[in-house]
Amino acid sequence: MKISRDAYGRQLLAQYEGQEPTAEIVERDDGYIDTGSDPGAYFETYDEWPAIERRALKFARGRILDVGCGAGRHALHFQQKGLQVTGIDRSPGAVKVCRLRGLRKVLVRSITEIGKFKPGSFDTILMLGNNFGLFGSAVGARRLLKQLARITSGDARIIAGTRNPYVTTDPDHLQYQRLNKKRGRMPGQIRLRVRFGKIIGDWFDYLLVSPKEMESLLNNSDWEIDRLIGSGEPTYYAVIRKKVDRKIK
C-alpha cells in the first residue's frame, strides 16, 4: 500500500498520538458512509475486549500470526504473555504504530502475500476484528485457506472474527445486499475505503459471512469449523481447525 493512500494507518497514528479527529470514516461503494465503531477500539486492552473474543482467544497457542494486526492490540497481549507472535498488516502506518508500541515482530505484508512465509511456520492464525473479512471473496477465501494450510503446522487453528451480515434491519444494508447479489457477489461482500483528512484509501473487498456461509466456504478446504463462539450475535468468532483426514484426500 502506498503511504500516500494509507488513510487507515494515518488514522491509527493519529489515535496513537492522541490527536483530535480519531473516529474511523469508512465509505462503501454505494455511497454509504459511516464513522465505524468506537474510535478507541484499536487500542483496547485485554479487559476491554468483548467477552466472546476473549473466549475465542483461549484457543490461541504456539507460534501466532496476527493477520491485519492493526495497532497490535492482540499481538502485544500475546507477546507480553511470552508467546511467539508475528503481526502483519498491509498498512505501513499500522505497522509503525505496532513498533512504537513495542511489538517486536511485525511486517508490512498483505494477507495476499502470506505465501512468503515458510511452510509450517505457525500454529495459530488470528483474524480478529472481523478480519475473516480479509479473505475478500469466496474465491479469495479458497485460495488463501490453501496457503494458510501450507504455512501452518499439522494441528493449526485459525481464530477468526466476522459479522453476520443478515442480522440487520437497516434498509441501506439490505439494499446493498440485494445489489451485491445482482452483481454476482456474496451479499456480505462489501467494498470499502477508509478516509482520513485528505487521504482517500484504495477500495478493498471485505467479506462478512453468516455461520452457514463460513461453513460452506470451508467445504473442500483443509479446514473445518471446530467451534463457533457467540454465533447468535451480529459479531461472532470461529475456531477453525485443520482437518485430521486432510492427508488422506
Place this chain on the structure above:
Amino acid sequence: MKISRDAYGRQLLAQYEGQEPTAEIVERDDGYIDTGSDPGAYFETYDEWPAIERRALKFARGRILDVGCGAGRHALHFQQKGLQVTGIDRSPGAVKVCRLRGLRKVLVRSITEIGKFKPGSFDTILMLGNNFGLFGSAVGARRLLKQLARITSGDARIIAGTRNPYVTTDPDHLQYQRLNKKRGRMPGQIRLRVRFGKIIGDWFDYLLVSPKEMESLLNNSDWEIDRLIGSGEPTYYAVIRKKVDRKIK
C-alpha cells in the same frame, strides 16, 4: 433543501433518537474529510456550552431569531426563560428535531430567505455554533446584513460565533487557504457538505473569519462590532450592534 439530501437533519434525528452512528461527517471540496466536533454538541445544555458562548449570550434580549438553530439548544434555552424566540433552519430534519424537543416557533427557512420576515420583527439575531459562517461569502455577508437590518428593531444586535481560520498549523488547512486565495475566495471560505449514511448533502459555503476580517465585512454596513468575546481563541464570539448614526447616512 430536499429531504432526500438532508444529511445534516438525518444526523440530528439519529442523534435525537440515540441511534449509533452519530458523529458528524463533513467533507470539504478538496477531499478533506472530518468527523467534525463532539457528536453530542448539538444537544448540549446551558451548563455544557463554552463559557465564552454563555458570556456572549448575556447580550441576548427581546424577540430573538436563532438562525441555523440546529437541534434548538439555544432557542430552547431562551424559550424556557420566557423570551420570545423563533428558530429557523434550512434543514427539515433539524426543524423536526426542534419541534420534537418542544420548540414552539420554528420554521424550515434558509438565511437567504430572512427577507420574508416583517420589518422590525426581532431585537436579537443569534448566529451561534460558527454560524457567522452562514453568510457564506463577503458578498453574501453584505447582502444579508442589509436584510438583517431591515427585519430588526432600532437597537438590535447580532450575536455571532465564528472560528479564526488562521489559528491553525495544519498543512491541509493552510494549503486550502492558499487554494482559496488563488480562486478568488476568502481564505476561510470553506465549501462543505455533510454526509450521513447514504445521504450526501449539497455543497455549501461556510465563511470563517478573523476578527479583522469580520470588522472589514461590517464596513459600510448598518452594523458594527460592539465587543469581541474570546477573540484570542480559535472560536470566538462577536456582539454586533446597529450603528447609531445609520439613519444619517
